[in-house]
Amino acid sequence: MNKIIYLASIILFSFSLNAQNTDHFRFLTQQLQETSNDSVKTEMLIELSKLTRSQNLSESLSYARQAQKTAESTESPELMAIAHNNLGIIFYHIGEYDQALEHFLDSKRIYETNRNYNALIGQINNICGVLLQLEEYDKAWDLYQELFEKQNALLAKGDSSNLSQLHVFYNSMGIISEKRGELKKAQSYFEMAIENATKYDYKNRLASIYNSMAENYFEQKQTDNALQCLRLAIEFSEYFDDMIELSKAKQQLSKYFLDQNSYKEALANATESLSAATKAGSNVLKGDSYHLLYQIEEQKGNYLNALNHYKNYTSYQDSIFNEKTIKEITRLEMTHQFEKQEEQFKIQNSRIKFIYGIIILGLLLGLVIFVLYYLLNKSRDKGAYLTKQTLEKDLELRERELVMKELYLVEKNETLKKVTKQLSEVQLKADAVSNEIIAESISLLKSSLNKSVWEEFETRYQQVHEGFYEKLREQFSFLTPTEEKLSALLRLGMSSKEIAELTQQSVKSVEVARSRLRKKLNLTNTNVNLSTFLAQL
Structure with missing residues (x-):
């Protein structure tokens, strides 16, 4: 780890990319005014959209929509696929996952029709990114296995053009492994991602990988390594003017200081996270930042401020994950x-x-x-x-x-x-x-307040899993209402941590309740999985 961080620190200041990006942006905007070729215009607009994506999503979206419009006039399937892909990435960062998925699928259809398997691999990865945001980890993992099978098939044919992009896949697979509790496995994926990004000179992607690695280190209680990764993530994101990754890094730092009861530092980093998210135009990150500010003010006892932040948080949540x-x-x-x-x-x-x-x-x-x-x-x-x-x-x-x-x-x-x-x-x-x-x-x-939430939940639950409560009460009539609710949540495959967050209990309390439920269901000292047992009722 120290070797990787040292190498990254040396690379970081080895060239002046900001100045190059600024000059390139000016050159493209000037050439865009002078050309009349729609194909060239499309390529220039897509490049301008990419250059502004990490700093200002609104500006990036404007260029992307112009690119899609000019691509349609060219009648070039390849340019249309690239334009759709670019729009999908922008909507993904904004938090409009339905539109992101629609553009990714449009791009995927074009590549499948044209048998462009190299580009198709990238689209599978983008769709997996949407699944990660929807917490569909197992489905995303299965898609990544399909992705690597396609990559190996290309390598067998002597095509190694996608090797330089493996850091994106490794980073995503590390995130999935971390979410599934496989922390050591996740760490190995993150290290491979850093090695690949460094080897192929994708230094602008390192901030994202270090952010992922920091979160995994925090889960392993390796605080020093986590903070070291966050420092690098902040340096890379500031160097490349990447407001999205800067917001993520500041959020993690704020959470760390909040756990240490260092409210001043926590508040400062959360405010900086919100500022970066606002500049980038990411609704997802703005919502996360407001939730963090709500937690800080709540613990400080500033309940009116906490309430205002919570209202902002729920407004963004409702806009992203609405019906x-x-x-x-x-x-x-x-x-x-x-x-x-x-x-x-x-x-x-x-x-x-x-x-x-x-x-x-x-x-x-x-x-x-x-x-x-x-x-x-x-x-x-x-x-x-x-x-x-x-x-x-x-x-x-x-x-x-x-x-x-x-x-x-x-x-x-x-x-x-x-x-x-x-x-x-x-x-x-x-x-x-x-x-x-x-x-x-x-x-x-x-x-x-909706006092009938649990009643509505049970009604809708019965619509999906018909007769579950009746079967449960018929076979185990001695269960309490609380144990019946726990059974329903376990049947959905929820972990103890998720149930604890949902029911405002400690993880330990949920584990104790699960143990008691196993005993009542006569599953003690058996290898039968509790969730599997309930799913079979």
Whole structure:
């Protein structure tokens, strides 16, 4: 680790890239005014969009949309695919994941049609990035296995052009491993990512990797290494004027100081994180920064400031993970899967028709009629199969949509209750003016509380997992309502940490409750997984 950090520190100041980027930007804007070739214009606009992406997402988006418009006039599939990909990356950083996924899928379709497998690998990685934000870690991991299979196939053909991009894949696989609790495995991926990025001179990507590595070190309780990585992440992001990665690094530093009860340093870093996120135009990072400021002010006892920050946080959360966005992502995934299966069936049908066409030339009229009848029935069977697959995918995606919405409502409701309680405690000690303001805030919060969240959750849960509570109560009638709720959350595959955050308990309390539940279900001293057991009811 020290060797890697030392190498990176030497590289960092070996050249002046900021000046080069500024000169390049000026050159491109001047040439853009002088050229009339739409293909050249598209390439220049995409390059301008890339140059401004890490500093100002709004400006980058403006260039990207112009690039897409001029690409359409060129009728070049390659330029259209690149334009869609660029737009997808920008929407991803903004936090509009439905639009990001739509552009990534459009780009992927073009590359699949043109059999551009090198570019296709990049699109699979981008789609995985959206899955990571939606916490679909297992699905993202499976896609990365597919990605490496395609990469190995290219290497077997002597094509090594994608080797320079492996740092992106290694970084993402490290993030997935860290989220799955495989911290040592994650560390090895991050180190490979740094080695690859350094080898192929992608120093502008190192800030992102060091941010990921720092988070993993914090999880391993290796604070010194984590802080060392954050210092490098900040140096690289400031050097390359990368506001996105700077915001992420400042957030991690703020969390560290908050854990140390160093409120002044925590507040300063959280404020700097918000400033960088605002400059970049990332709704995701602005929401995260406001949530961090809310936590700091809450622990300091400044409940009015905490309330204001929390309102800002929820407004960004609602804009990113609202019901409309979830439904749109669901629709895009389902449509893409349907089109992919339909295309496969078209290819299969084309081959079958070709083979039978040759046979028909040598057969009698009766055999021709038989073959046509056979093909008709087979086509109907395939249509029924495709319809069945589509319905099953729709049910699966509806389940995720319902569960994501209800869990978010529960978390929001619990947080509002906590803030209301804390404000009520402060009200007793406040002066008359503050008392009136706090009373108004409490009234506002109480009106926002949804007391029937758990009832609605159980109703929607029954819609997805029909009869679960009835089966649970029939076989284990002695379970308490709290244990029934814990069973429902475990059946969703939630970890103890996630359940603790959702129910405002400590992880230890949840672990104790799980142990008691195992005992009541007669699973003690067995190798049966509790979540698996509940999923089979």
